[in-house]
Amino acid sequence: MERTLAELKQRLAEIADLAKAGGVLGWDQRVMMPPLGTESRADVLGTLGRIIHEAFVDDEIGRLLDKLDGQIDSLPYDSDEASLVRVTRRDWEKARRVPTELEVEMTREAARGHHAWVEARRTADFAAFLPYLRTNVELKRRYADCFEWSDSPYTALLDDYEPGMTTTEVRAVFDVLRPALTELVAAAPEVDASFLEGSFPTERQRELAEQMIATLGFEDGSWRLDPTAHPFCTSFSNRDVRLTTRYRDDNLESVWSCLHEAGHGLYAHGIASSLLRTPLANAPSLGLNESQSRTWENLVGRSRPFWQHWYEPLQQTFPEAFSGVELDEFLRAINRAEPGLIRVDADETTYSLHIILRFELEQQLVDGTVELEDLPEVWNAKMKEFLDVDVADDGVGVLQDVHWSSGGIGYFPTYALGNVLSLQIWAKVREALPDLDGQLAAGDPLELSAWLRDNLYSLGRKLTPRETLERVTGSADIDPGPYLAYLREKVASLQA
Numbered sequence: 001m002e003r004t005l006a007e008l009k010q011r012l013a014e015i016a017d018l019a020k021a022g023g024v025l026g027w028d029q030r031v032m033m034p035p036l037g038t039e040s041r042a043d044v045l046g047t048l049g050r051i052i053h054e055a056f057v058d059d060e061i062g063r064l065l066d067k068l069d070g071q072i073d074s075l076p077y078d079s080d081e082a083s084l085v086r087v088t089r090r091d092w093e094k095a096r097r098v099p100t101e102l103e104v105e106m107t108r109e110a111a112r113g114h115h116a117w118v119e120a121r122r123t124a125d126f127a128a129f130l131p132y133l134r135t136n137v138e139l140k141r142r143y144a145d146c147f148e149w150s151d152s153p154y155t156a157l158l159d160d161y162e163p164g165m166t167t168t169e170v171r172a173v174f175d176v177l178r179p180a181l182t183e184l185v186a187a188a189p190e191v192d193a194s195f196l197e198g199s200f201p202t203e204r205q206r207e208l209a210e211q212m213i214a215t216l217g218f219e220d221g222s223w224r225l226d227p228t229a230h231p232f233c234t235s236f237s238n239r240d241v242r243l244t245t246r247y248r249d250d251n252l253e254s255v256w257s258c259l260h261e262a263g264h265g266l267y268a269h270g271i272a273s274s275l276l277r278t279p280l281a282n283a284p285s286l287g288l289n290e291s292q293s294r295t296w297e298n299l300v301g302r303s304r305p306f307w308q309h310w311y312e313p314l315q316q317t318f319p320e321a322f323s324g325v326e327l328d329e330f331l332r333a334i335n336r337a338e339p340g341l342i343r344v345d346a347d348e349t350t351y352s353l354h355i356i357l358r359f360e361l362e363q364q365l366v367d368g369t370v371e372l373e374d375l376p377e378v379w380n381a382k383m384k385e386f387l388d389v390d391v392a393d394d395g396v397g398v399l400q401d402v403h404w405s406s407g408g409i410g411y412f413p414t415y416a417l418g419n420v421l422s423l424q425i426w427a428k429v430r431e432a433l434p435d436l437d438g439q440l441a442a443g444d445p446l447e448l449s450a451w452l453r454d455n456l457y458s459l460g461r462k463l464t465p466r467e468t469l470e471r472v473t474g475s476a477d478i479d480p481g482p483y484l485a486y487l488r489e490k491v492a493s494l495q496a
């Protein structure tokens, strides 16, 4: 078994290395590359993607897995070796079901769709985007046809982001969230947040963000932070984490955007070194990954204890904006609930409603129960129903998000699931670290990040998302209860 395992690991390590090389090129594209490099970068990434795909779906990997299948039974279920064989088998079988021509067509049409979307959003011209959307939806239906599902073809798409989860299961969670959130949003008082807009020199924002990130639990020399148009986090190993953010000189959005991406970064940083260069060196699902960005952005980064430490440095950094603002006022402002048009600007209370809306529309896109040309109208009606806002034009409506332009259907639910999961895990954190508030108020979140690393991040993808949740919380059920209780308390605390 040792030799077979070593052979499998060698192949997977080379594939992982190639994928990281592609990751560096992708990071460079979004952070450094001059715009005219787009076309040749697409060629390079296309070639690399094809080589990676072909190397992974190779018959030889299947032969090695077959040989190992019978031999891992004697190993503990969550051992690195047994997990590697089990998870690679699932990935391999999934990748083999998709014909290479379809893979290539999806990649090409995703790039075309993205290109068309950028212009269509700018000019709020849905009709110009429609043919590209039609093509991408059609391709996604063909992709879903490559798989078996029990309830809806949407489940096949969801599986790329939430392995093993069904549409029915997501719906059950969202059916609880929706009425409760609508009620909360209606009950939320108006809060003065005018001081969060003004003049915030970006260089000072950057210095403050770097100071904050440096305290969160990253080893020195393992991360960097760069500006970009659409913030993201990527990593090339657990010791090379790339955070990005966007600074605007008229607001402080970068503070929470940085904490959000740092949460993703801490996940990547915490993955056990023994899992590097294998398919296990990642989070088990986007929902679990997002649960940690939300943890650091919101559960930590909007909490009173965190700002008990950081409010004074913030006031010193931006005295014009905050010298006359009490901590209580600041906390109410950064925790306010206020319906708006744009998902990425949404607060914690309204955010998941934006997601549930997209989840409902995506299912209709896939099963064909909405005509694509009617999509703007349906979108606007739902925005009115869910959030009581009027959509001025499609640029701030149905065209606002990048996801559908490149066929990313099934991705949206992971954001709201991340919110829900973050609170389930947080309940365990609270039990384990009774003095957490005191530590955060002293500017020291190191016990928190160490606990999350040891109990969650280090596992990588060894277990399924459900198994991971059960390992951390004791239950495999996705329970919206703690998230709703948290929001109820938040909204209640907004009353002046």
Ligand code: ZN
Pocket (backbone or CB within 6 Å): 260, 264, 290, 293
């Ligand atoms: Zn995120």
